[in-house]
Amino acid sequence: MYKVFFTADMHFGHTNIMKYENRPFTSIDDMDKTIIKNWNSVIANDNIVFVVRDVSFYGKDKTAEIVQQLHGRKILIKGNHDKRNSYW
Numbered sequence: 001m002y003k004v005f006f007t008a009d010m011h012f013g014h015t016n017i018m019k020y021e022n023r024p025f026t027s028i029d030d031m032d033k034t035i036i037k038n039w040n041s042v043i044a045n046d047n048i049v050f051v052v053r054d055v056s057f058y059g060k061d062k063t064a065e066i067v068q069q070l071h072g073r074k075i076l077i078k079g080n081h082d083k084r085n086s087y088w
Helices: 028-042 060-069 080-084
Strands: 004-007 048-051 073-076
Parallel strands (some): 048 073
16 A cells, blocks of 8 residues: 655755755755655655655756655656756
8 A cells, every 4th residue: 555745845956945944964965865865764665755846956867866766656746946957
């Protein structure tokens, strides 16, 4: 049996989000890797995850690389910050 999850505002690759949201990371790489690790520690491959906006500040290729690392079936809903890439 699968589970359904909802999340938003991961902001992969967004340098200023660490300052704006007081995220406890020293670099974008550290933040990205930690989000991926935390996601995969909770989400199983048969789960469904709705990502409700602002996935990534990266371009298409880097965003695809990150999304492919995340467990589960992802349903991505584009946010205002996602217009920087054409992943959708």
